[in-house]
Amino acid sequence: MSLLAVEILLVEDHAPDAELTLHALRQNHMANRVYVAKDGEEALDFIFCRGRHANRSFMTPPKLILLDLHLPGLGGLELLRILKTDPRTRQIPVIILTSSREEHDRVASDQLGVNGFVTKPVDFAELREVIGQMGMYWLLVDASPAACFSSQGEGQPS
Numbered sequence: 001m002s003l004l005a006v007e008i009l010l011v012e013d014h015a016p017d018a019e020l021t022l023h024a025l026r027q028n029h030m031a032n033r034v035y036v037a038k039d040g041e042e043a044l045d046f047i048f049c050r051g052r053h054a055n056r057s058f059m060t061p062p063k064l065i066l067l068d069l070h071l072p073g074l075g076g077l078e079l080l081r082i083l084k085t086d087p088r089t090r091q092i093p094v095i096i097l098t099s100s101r102e103e104h105d106r107v108a109s110d111q112l113g114v115n116g117f118v119t120k121p122v123d124f125a126e127l128r129e130v131i132g133q134m135g136m137y138w139l140l141v142d143a144s145p146a147a148c149f150s151s152q153g154e155g156q157p158s
Contacts, residue, residue: 007033007034007035007060007061007062007063008025008030008033008034008035008062008063008064008065008066009034009035009037009043009046009047009062009064009065009066010022010025010034010035010036010037010065010066011036011037011039011040011042011043011065011066011067011068011071011076011079012036012037012038012066012068012097013038013039013068013070013071013072014068017068017099017120018036018038020124020127021066021097021127021131022034022036023124023128024124024127024128024130024131024132025131025135027128027131027132028128028131028132028135030131030132030135030139035062039071039072039073039074040071040073040074040075040076040078040079041073041074043065043067043079044074044079044082046062047061047062047083047089047092061089061092062092063092063093063138063139064092064093064095064134064135064138064139065083065092065093065094065095066095066097066134067079067080067094067095067096067097068096068097068098069096069098069100069105069109070098070100076096076098077105077108077109077112080094080096080109080112080113080114081112084112084113084114090113093115093116093138094113094114094115094116095114095115095116095117095118095134095138096109096114096116096117096118097118097120098117098118098119098120099119099120100119101119105117115138116134116138118130118134
């Protein structure tokens with residue numbers, strides 16, 4: 001699989017953090033097909049092809065979701081719960097990428113089935129390295145099969 005074909009969903013409400021993450025993805029040659037959702041509802045609309053994303057194909061889910069925890073409205077943990085309990089999306093790797101250093105956030109994420117939990121490094125060089133390692137593992141090494149999407153109930157989380 002070529003990195004050019006990879007689709008990453010970045011769920012981040014803080015524009016400067018989103019830009020830094022996108023820059024790190026570009027530095028690691030993984031930014032060709034990245035969509036940025038600014039909150040949990042927008043992420044659900046993108047994933048389940050509804051609202052302004054109704055023209056997306058539900059059969060081509062993101063290959064990786066980078067998720068901030070502290071989002072306006074539908075928060076990161078609730079979004080993670082929805083994704084990991086829906087059989088159509090539970091196999092999509094979700095990596096929490098957050099500034100939170102709270103142990104309860106890590107424990108709650110683990111209990112909901114997160115694939116990885118990364119506290120954002122303050123230094124950009126470290127962030128670039130972490131993003132590169134995540135991309136190499138989740139997009140090339142693990143390369144889990146895409147979620148098993150069905151046409152029944154398309155666009156609606158269960």
